[in-house]
Amino acid sequence: MKTPSILWVDDEIDLLKPHILFLEKKNYKVTTAQSGQDALEEIRNTRFDIVFLDENMPGISGLETLQEIKQINASLPVVMITKSEEEYLMDEAIGSKIADYLIKPVNPNQILLSLKKSLENSRLVSERTSASYQQEFRKIAMDMAMVNTFEEWAELYQKLIYWELELEQIEDSGMFEILESQKTEANTQFSKFVDKNYRDWFQNAEGPIMSHTLFKNLIKPELKDSKTLLVVIDNLRYDQWQAIEEVIGIHYKKTKEEPYYSILPTATQYARNAIFSGLTPLEMERQHPNWWKNDTDEGGKNLFEAEFLGAQLKRLGLTLKWDYHKISSLKKGKQLAQNFGSHKDNDLTVVVYNFVDMLSHAKTEMEVIRELAGSDKAYRSLTLSWFKNSPLLEIIQQAQNLGLKLVLTTDHGTINVKQPSKVIGDRETSLNLRYKTGRSLTYEDKEVLAATEPKKIQLPTLNVSSSFIFAKNDMFFAYPNNYNHYVSYYRNTYQHGGVSLEEMIIPFVVLEPK
Structure with missing residues (x-):
């Protein structure tokens, strides 16, 4: 590993000689400068890994020097060191994207910790994450051999997602390949579990909450005490939810998260109709033959979701002011975002958003999407990028301003x-x-x-x-x-x-x- 190179800028640099000797013994190379002007000259001529910058210096100040450094090399980490605890200085320094902020007097171990955070963070995190997953790998393998309930499978799957998201942040392809093989084995065992138990779930009150029981068991209780926005993002996997969760967290705080099971087939025609009707596909065909479409029938298969929902609300005895919106284009999304305030008096506003499903189909049909979503990691990233810039996020922001509860779910995932x-x-x-x-x-x-x-x-x-x-x-x-x-x-x-x-x-x- 190459010797890290530090530029330390302080007009009283001679007083810091013990600190510099300490760092040199730790295999850091330290160059010094006594003014902002000298520091900028050094940075123009020499490649440094990090800068320690005194805020209070004669001539150009530390903050002014910081601005100049960022113009020369925006990615160069800068640690601001100051005697002052003035809040505005902290705000300005942090706003200028400093790597760390230290208050004088600093001791050598503070400096060392700051260096490790800035220069060795990715390596230390990578090593620790790999070691932690290696330990967890054995436990997951043992759990997989023992898991025998739908709750345990949901817990195991969430654990696999957690490690997938952790390992994608580090540069250890070997560990990621091990996780992929573990996911494959998990799916093999899960298929056997479903094959053995799925039929019983329709007869047994002890089965999981599924598409056709979701509204009655989980959504209905949330409608009692507040006006609600229900968002169903078609085809949203659990890992994609976790990718967008942080963005939603700016506006909303999570009060409940509960995995549930899609019915088979895990397809919109079956699963989403089941959510809105509160019925199984067989019951839909029998009770609403004019609304249900089989696979070989002509026409759209999800044209009566609003009617199914209305019938379910009536059956459940819910007298609500509600409406339903299906968004399958950018234009429709923008229209709803612009007019969302007009729904503020609704007890329930339902939005079905189709973009993620359209994205998965586009990967099949368009070479550019195949390239952009070539792996699960890339697929998550593309989903997050879309969400950050989507009318759906605008709708959620407006719902927050109106004080609406947000219920978010999906009809099925994808593989x-x-x-x-x-x-x-x-x-x-x-x-x-x-x-x-x-x-x-x-x-x-x-x-x-x-x-x-x-x-x-x-x-x-x-x-x-x-x-x-x-x-x-x-x-x-x-x-x-x-x-x-x-x-x-x-x-x-x-x-x-x-x-x-x-x-x-x-x-x-x-x-x-x-």
């Missing part, structure tokens, strides 16, 4: 698919890459969760011989015809409809305005 699974079906077979429904389906048993009696998992069928299959892990269905082209086109795209932690375990969050 980056990598492995093809061959399937054969007739021309009536549905087109989704992560689930299929139809007659006489031929498939690889070990690669799918099969429902040969769909009604037992509350799914409608077109005829008595129809069945459903759901892709496991990161599989996607491919037909034998033109197989290689099909696989090449869809590999490494984001799809949903199947069985995975990413698709099924999704966030429900309640927030109060700050």
